[in-house]
Amino acid sequence: xxxxxxxxxxxxxxxxxxxxxxxxxxxxxxxxxxxxxxxxxxxxxxxxxxxxxxxxxxxxxxxxxxxxxxxxxxxxxxxxxxxxxxxxxxxxxxxxxxxxxxxxxxxxxxxxxxxxxxxxxxxxxxxxxxxxxxxxxxxxxxxxxxxxxxxxxxxxxxxxxxxxxxxxxxxxxxxxxxxxxxxxxxxxxxxxxxxxxxxxxxxxxxxxxxxxxxxxxxxxxxxxxxxxxxxxxxxxxxxxxxxxxxxxxxxxxxxxxxxxxxxxxxxxxxxxxxxxxxxxxxxxxxxxxxxxxxxxxxxxxxxxxxxxxxxxxxxxxxxxxxxxxxxxxxxxxxxxxxxxxxxxxxxxxxxxxxxxxxxxxxxxxxxxxxxxxxxxxxxxxxxxxxxxxxxxxxxxxxxxxxxxxxxxxxxxxxxxxxxxxxxxxxxxxxxxxxxxxxxxxxxxxxxxxxxxxxxxxxxxxxxxxxxxxxxxx
Numbered sequence: 001x002x003x004x005x006x007x008x009x010x011x012x013x014x015x016x017x018x019x020x021x022x023x024x025x026x027x028x029x030x031x032x033x034x035x036x037x038x039x040x041x042x043x044x045x046x047x048x049x050x051x052x053x054x055x056x057x058x059x060x061x062x063x064x065x066x067x068x069x070x071x072x073x074x075x076x077x078x079x080x081x082x083x084x085x086x087x088x089x090x091x092x093x094x095x096x097x098x099x100x101x102x103x104x105x106x107x108x109x110x111x112x113x114x115x116x117x118x119x120x121x122x123x124x125x126x127x128x129x130x131x132x133x134x135x136x137x138x139x140x141x142x143x144x145x146x147x148x149x150x151x152x153x154x155x156x157x158x159x160x161x162x163x164x165x166x167x168x169x170x171x172x173x174x175x176x177x178x179x180x181x182x183x184x185x186x187x188x189x190x191x192x193x194x195x196x197x198x199x200x201x202x203x204x205x206x207x208x209x210x211x212x213x214x215x216x217x218x219x220x221x222x223x224x225x226x227x228x229x230x231x232x233x234x235x236x237x238x239x240x241x242x243x244x245x246x247x248x249x250x251x252x253x254x255x256x257x258x259x260x261x262x263x264x265x266x267x268x269x270x271x272x273x274x275x276x277x278x279x280x281x282x283x284x285x286x287x288x289x290x291x292x293x294x295x296x297x298x299x300x301x302x303x304x305x306x307x308x309x310x311x312x313x314x315x316x317x318x319x320x321x322x323x324x325x326x327x328x329x330x331x332x333x334x335x336x337x338x339x340x341x342x343x344x345x346x347x348x349x350x351x352x353x354x355x356x357x358x359x360x361x362x363x364x365x366x367x368x369x370x371x372x373x374x375x376x377x378x379x380x381x382x383x384x385x386x387x388x389x390x391x392x393x394x395x396x397x398x399x400x401x402x403x404x405x406x407x408x409x410x411x412x413x414x415x416x417x418x419x420x421x422x423x424x425x426x427x428x429x430x431x432x433x434x435x436x437x438x439x440x441x442x443x444x445x446x447x448x449x450x451x452x453x454x455x456x457x458x459x460x461x462x463x464x465x466x467x468x469x470x471x472x473x
Contacts, residue, residue, distance in 0.1 A: 021051075028040075037067050038070050045076060052087065055087065061084055068081070075101045081097045082096075082097030082115070085118075091121040092122065095115065095122060098115035109138055112132070112135045113132070120152060132145045143179075146172065147179050150186075154186060159186050159189050163186050181200070181213060184213075185216065188220050188223070196220045200217045209240050211237045211240040211244055214236045215237040218230045218250060234250055245275040245278070245281075248267050248274065249280075252288065255267060283305040283312065283314060290318075295326055298319075302319035313343050317335070317352065320333075321352065333357065333360065336352045337353065351370065351373040351386065354368075381407045381414060384407040385407045388420060392423075392424055401424055404424075408421075415440075418437045419438070422434045422438045423455070
């Protein structure tokens, strides 16, 4: 008995309701129970497709298996069974079904396309490409195969090849919106920001209310340094999807780069409310509080980031610096030591440790920390300067002068290094050399002459030094 299919004439445009789907399923079950599957294969096939479209897997499997019991060589039902397995993320069984289907119908394009999905998810990269290339041998203008090849190459970061396939898909079908979206991502990946914006704009012509596309445009603008345009895109994304935590986060980043720190604080706090377990949000919130000189709140945010990720090196380092600002030197030192445990070769962490130890009057430890920092990076003029100051403080004048010389070698315009050398030369009664260094310091930074006058009020009794000060007024 043949069952009349009242949907077949308009199957492309008709979207049955849940009630209609259930009614149709009952009809199929009755057909199977009467043993009439072989006479109603087309109707059952269309019903299975409805199951696939509506994520009704259990009933879909029942129908395919019922047909395959009476028609084991029906390639289309093996294909449909594979699609159902794909939808369940059971790619091993899906692959087996597609292989069986292709032994019965080797040139079925839809089966090859779906087989490539299973192969990709099973890690059969080359086989997935071969399946799609076979599709293109059969149908060179198949835009879905070009798009899928683009996705394969994109996921494996072979971006130029991915772009070629997405562009080919769009030559065939300029309205292929997903290809425009992925093309935007690919162009952004290779820093071709103008082309990325064009691609996202084309996608938005088809999907104007896509919060992710407007968000991605914002990311492109941020990477290109266009923070005002970035903020506009994130605001639009949030108008579409108010609880989009990443958009709130990056809106805050854009505001911060525009020096709108209060607005940045509001945005990033909202991101933290929506996603309280994201340590990166708490870290950035801490940086925002620092921008607003609210050091106590910054410390609290860094602490929360560290609670979420005890190996968060940057948060430990920043919290340590904040503690230095509020004179909690011992606690800061603990943070710097913890950061060094995470990254023993971080010159910055060793330098920060040296600074905390100096403030705690642990001068020998401080010197060792600065030396360790310089052993990792001997071209950091800031570390050489701090090390020089420490050496002078501990009476190692000649070593201090050598450290100042290294600082000046790396940064010839470092006025304070010249001034530091001058002060040591005065202590060593090497007046002429002191004057030469003072001249260099005054020329680079005229404000230093005021500091010199305050540091050495007795200099007024020296005609030579007094003349030097007068010359640089």
